[in-house]
Amino acid sequence: MHIETLRWVGERPDQARPGYVRMVEQTRLPLEHIEIEVRSVPEMVDAIYRLAVRGAPAIGVAAGFGVLLGIQDQAHREPEALLEHLDGVVETLAAARPTAVNLFWALERMRERARAEAQAGADGERIVAALFEEALAIYEGDRRTCRRMGEIGAELIADGASLLTHCNAGALATAGIGTALAPMYVAKEQGKRIHVFADETRPLLQGARITAFELMHAGIDVTLITDGSAARVMSEGRVDAVFVGSDRITLGGDVCNKIGTYGVALAAQAHSVPFYVVAPLSTVDPSLLSGREIPIEERAPEEITEGLGRRIAPEGVAVYAPAFDVTPAELVSGIITEVGLIERPDRAKMEAALRRGGIEPTPSKPEESRAPGS
Numbered sequence: 001m002h003i004e005t006l007r008w009v010g011e012r013p014d015q016a017r018p019g020y021v022r023m024v025e026q027t028r029l030p031l032e033h034i035e036i037e038v039r040s041v042p043e044m045v046d047a048i049y050r051l052a053v054r055g056a057p058a059i060g061v062a063a064g065f066g067v068l069l070g071i072q073d074q075a076h077r078e079p080e081a082l083l084e085h086l087d088g089v090v091e092t093l094a095a096a097r098p099t100a101v102n103l104f105w106a107l108e109r110m111r112e113r114a115r116a117e118a119q120a121g122a123d124g125e126r127i128v129a130a131l132f133e134e135a136l137a138i139y140e141g142d143r144r145t146c147r148r149m150g151e152i153g154a155e156l157i158a159d160g161a162s163l164l165t166h167c168n169a170g171a172l173a174t175a176g177i178g179t180a181l182a183p184m185y186v187a188k189e190q191g192k193r194i195h196v197f198a199d200e201t202r203p204l205l206q207g208a209r210i211t212a213f214e215l216m217h218a219g220i221d222v223t224l225i226t227d228g229s230a231a232r233v234m235s236e237g238r239v240d241a242v243f244v245g246s247d248r249i250t251l252g253g254d255v256c257n258k259i260g261t262y263g264v265a266l267a268a269q270a271h272s273v274p275f276y277v278v279a280p281l282s283t284v285d286p287s288l289l290s291g292r293e294i295p296i297e298e299r300a301p302e303e304i305t306e307g308l309g310r311r312i313a314p315e316g317v318a319v320y321a322p323a324f325d326v327t328p329a330e331l332v333s334g335i336i337t338e339v340g341l342i343e344r345p346d347r348a349k350m351e352a353a354l355r356r357g358g359i360e361p362t363p364s365k366p367e368e369s370r371a372p373g374s
Helices: 041-049 056-071 079-094 101-119 124-154 182-189 206-217 227-235 261-270 347-356
Strands: 006-012 015-024 035-038 162-165 195-199 221-225 241-244 248-250 255-258 275-278 324-327 334-337 340-343
Touching: 006 056, 006 124, 015 056, 015 124, 035 041, 035 056, 041 056, 041 079, 056 079, 056 101, 056 124, 079 101, 079 124, 101 124, 124 182, 124 275, 124 334, 162 227, 195 206, 195 227, 206 221, 221 227, 227 261, 241 255, 241 261, 255 261, 261 275, 261 324, 334 347, 340 347
Parallel strands: 162 195, 162 241, 195 221, 241 275, 275 334
Antiparallel strands: 006 015, 015 035, 248 255, 255 324, 334 340
C-alpha cells in the first residue's frame, strides 16, 4: 500500500558497507515515479535542499544516511581525526535546510554516538560501524513511530469521517507510513470509510503532487482543493477534523509547519473543527519555548514567480517566500506523538510528554510573549 521513501543500499547484498541511498525523486511526482541514487554528502545536501527528499522525519533519516556517505571510507583514521572529519560532514549537512529540527536532531544523535564510542576507546573501524548501527536505528525507529502515531490518531477518526490535510505528511515524508496521514492509513486498515480534502499547498504544490498521489495510491477517497478553499469547505460542514504534520514544535506547544497551515488552523477554530498535529517527539525542540524563536526558511523567489518552471508573475516584482509559518498552541486541539495524545498543549503537558519519551526539556531562553502566527 505504501511507498518506500528512502533506504540504504549496500553495494553488495551481503554487507552494508560501502553503500549509497536510494530515494524517490519527489520533485518529479506525480507524473514520474522514479528513484535516484545519492552517493555523496554534496548530493545529499542537494537532495534535501531542492526537496527531492522532504518531510521532517524523512529529512532526519536522510541526515543519518548522509553522515554514512561521508564517513564510510574513513575507518582507517585515528579516532580524533575521524571525529574532526565527522564534524565537517555534520556541518555541511546541517546547512541544507534551517527549519526542520529532525535534521539537527539526527545529526547530533550521530555525533554523540561517535563521541561516546571514541571515549570508550573504540578505534576508527568500530566508530564507523557504530554510526551505521545508529543511522539504521534512526530509520527503523521512524518506521515504528509512524505506526504508533497512526494507531493513536486513528482512535480520533470515526467511520465515515471527512478530513482535511495541508502539505504532505504521509509515507513520502517519512521512512514509514507517515505522520499526519498515518492515522488515515490505519483507519482504512480498520475498515473505516474516510474521505480526505487535500490542500494543493502553494507554491510547490506538495498537496496536489504528492498527497493526492499518495492517498489515491493507497485507495483512500481524496478530493484536491485550492489552499483558499479550506475555509469554504469547513463552512459547508464538510470537514470533521484537520490533520497536519510539523517541522518543529516548541516546548510551549507552538507548531511550525508548511506555509498556509496557520490559516487552516484559524479557519478550523472559526468553524469549531478539531485541529490535530501528528509528529514524533524528535520534532519537538526542547530548547525553544515560543514560535517566535523558530528560524523560518525563505525560499528562492522563482518558486513563486516561476511555479513549476513557467513564469506566472511580472519581471521584477518583489517576492516574500517563507516556507513555513507558526500555529500558536491555543489553536491546536492536540498533538499526536508516539507516547500519546497531548490535548490542548502547553508547556507542562509538553514537558511531561518529552519525559515519557526519555527527553529532558532544556529551554535556552526565558519565555517570551507569543505573537500569533509569528
